[in-house]
Amino acid sequence: MLFEAETWVAVAFLILLGVFGYFGVHRTILQALDHRRDRIQKELDDARRLKDEAVKLVAEYRARRESAEREAQDIVESAKAEAERIAVEAKAKMEDFVARRTKSAENKIAQAEMQAIADVRAAAADAAVYAASSVLSQTVRGQIADSLLDKGIKDVREKLN
Template structure:
């Protein structure tokens, strides 16, 4: 009995399957998710994917537009810094010219003082020696005071120009670093 074929029982369900044209094979039900057939789930998935692609592209355009705006602002700040530097250079050259002019004026004043001293020596030698020394000292003091005043004025203006330029440059570098960090964060998020 070990080699005997198993006994097949004919049932009414098997008979119905054979009559319906299934050839005796069992039937299976279609898989469903939330009551939707597989082709409907695929269609909805494609629709969601297309919507994400459409709105995602707009988000990228917005981010790119914001970054372009930041880049333009940084370029404007750099141009302004270059202009400020050019203005500071022009001021420095102007005051260098003023110092050179002050030195020429000082030399001219010294020459004039010497001519006056020589004229006074010729008129009255005894009284004029003291007066010549006094005028010479006064002229040299005036020259020294004028030179100090001109140098101090030039230094003060140069310091103010450098301070203002430094403030702007520091502010720009701070903004540039902050902008770079923000740009790196946004890019890393993409």
């Protein structure tokens, strides 16, 4: 057992551990492990903090998006209401315009009819006066003819106009 390689490996290992213990290598290794643990813990804390910030940002952006969607919906509804109001207003204006134009056209037609009637009456009166004057001038002569002619023309004009 004294000459076996495993024994000497175990003895060398124990001597190595003793040398390490004497020079304080175990403390250095423990410090390195502690530093590594602290660094990993810090990274985990940073990761948690970043995760919390990301969750907050996601919630904030969702709230902003919902707010923007509500605002967009309000704008769309407002635009629809405004468009309907403008359409109703335009329809009312168009109906008013058509009614005024119709009334104006009816007035013009009525004036034209009255003018035509007046023109026809004047033409008829002139024709009657001309006919009466030519009949009377051929049948009646003198002062009586002139007074009858004037009276007849006056009567015809009053009745026809």
